[in-house]
Amino acid sequence: MGADYRASMRISDVRVVVCSPGRNYVTLVVETEDGIIGIGDATLNGRELAVAAYLSEHLAPLLVGRDARRITDTWEYLYRGSYWRRGPVTMAAIAAVDVALWDILGKVTGQPVHQLLGGAVRDGVMAYTHASGRDLDELEASFAAHLDEGYLAVRAQCAVPGLDTVYGVGARGDYEPASGELPDEETWETAHYLEFVPGMMARLRQTFGPTVHLLHDAHHRLTPIEAGRLGAALEPYRMFWLEDPTPAEDQTAFRIIRQHTTTPLAVGEVFNTVWDCHELITNRWIDYIRCAVSHAGGITHLRRIYALAETYGVRTGAHGPSDVSPIGHAATLHLDLAVPNFGVQERMQHPAGTEEVFRTGISFDDGYLHPGTAPGLGVVFDEEAAARFPYQRRYLPVNRRLDGSVHDW
Numbered sequence: 001m002g003a004d005y006r007a008s009m010r011i012s013d014v015r016v017v018v019c020s021p022g023r024n025y026v027t028l029v030v031e032t033e034d035g036i037i038g039i040g041d042a043t044l045n046g047r048e049l050a051v052a053a054y055l056s057e058h059l060a061p062l063l064v065g066r067d068a069r070r071i072t073d074t075w076e077y078l079y080r081g082s083y084w085r086r087g088p089v090t091m092a093a094i095a096a097v098d099v100a101l102w103d104i105l106g107k108v109t110g111q112p113v114h115q116l117l118g119g120a121v122r123d124g125v126m127a128y129t130h131a132s133g134r135d136l137d138e139l140e141a142s143f144a145a146h147l148d149e150g151y152l153a154v155r156a157q158c159a160v161p162g163l164d165t166v167y168g169v170g171a172r173g174d175y176e177p178a179s180g181e182l183p184d185e186e187t188w189e190t191a192h193y194l195e196f197v198p199g200m201m202a203r204l205r206q207t208f209g210p211t212v213h214l215l216h217d218a219h220h221r222l223t224p225i226e227a228g229r230l231g232a233a234l235e236p237y238r239m240f241w242l243e244d245p246t247p248a249e250d251q252t253a254f255r256i257i258r259q260h261t262t263t264p265l266a267v268g269e270v271f272n273t274v275w276d277c278h279e280l281i282t283n284r285w286i287d288y289i290r291c292a293v294s295h296a297g298g299i300t301h302l303r304r305i306y307a308l309a310e311t312y313g314v315r316t317g318a319h320g321p322s323d324v325s326p327i328g329h330a331a332t333l334h335l336d337l338a339v340p341n342f343g344v345q346e347r348m349q350h351p352a353g354t355e356e357v358f359r360t361g362i363s364f365d366d367g368y369l370h371p372g373t374a375p376g377l378g379v380v381f382d383e384e385a386a387a388r389f390p391y392q393r394r395y396l397p398v399n400r401r402l403d404g405s406v407h408d409w
């Protein structure tokens, strides 16, 4: 059992730790005066130090002395109280505070966070992972390997003939998009991509049969009508979803895509608040909402987005790349377990080294993830280990068309 729930719960210390065990992570550590520690993920890929500064310079002074149990009040104070609302930096910082407070509440009450959210409504969380290849043979081998691991759902990305580098495909093995002291440049030409992708999906459906869930990420690169055309071309292969077909800030683009295809649509990894997606949800222009706990204001805000989505028949498909730290992953899984309109959860392996710093109770069996039943999030953050892996500047790539102009990445 945790400490006595009636005991004083004043926050006495707030620290921000930036570490790089294989990639950068920003972690918030919140400590109460009776020694309970809560942790939150504030990692924003390629912009880590902006969130770290927001937390340590602007939020930490507001937190010391507050009652750690007042989670919603703290969220309101940090969101409404700042006047400057929304945006990835602000909302990643608020998310870290929120998740740390849920972690503390779980530890104090002796309950895993999903119990505090109303309890599990499923036994496990269906996960998808990433298959990729420099050609179709390599993609097929990668896809098969993930099925062997037990996955029931797999996202497929492949190099496109005529383009040197594309999103989702590493030069060797696993794809980790952030790299380099300065941004790498990837190449793009929509015509090449649209020519290639339907054949790739046809081949995977043919090879792996009718039941595996097939996903694909277009990573914000198409116009609405191009996306409609791609969705229609993919209909015979019964995709689980087509992700991020167009740049996500244009919500009304999805009305056009919807008019042209029944391929299910997923979007949201770059969203920070319900205001980024309320039109998408209430107009039923999407099928899956993909916000991350760590980027969309934490558990407190994401569950409101999910509740709105539930009302309109939209399911969840939370973002879970390696840039969401194990703390963020655990928080997401607790929410996934507890919401009725769960759809699927992304899972990308963290680079080697991450486990030296973050120890989780997350398990994966027969395609399903579970965050464990330890009080709070169930994640231990080893600050001494983190100190051995100092921050390294990393950028996400920039995308250029073959004529040299910058395109959406």
Ligand code: KDG
Pocket (backbone or CB within 6 Å): 045, 177, 217, 219, 269, 319, 320, 321, 323, 346, 396
């Ligand atoms: O930091 C950027 C990544 O999170 C993003 O490129 C991953 O698109 C992504 C996905 O679907 O996991």
Ligand code: MG
Pocket (backbone or CB within 6 Å): 217, 219, 243, 244, 269
């Ligand atoms: Mg994506």
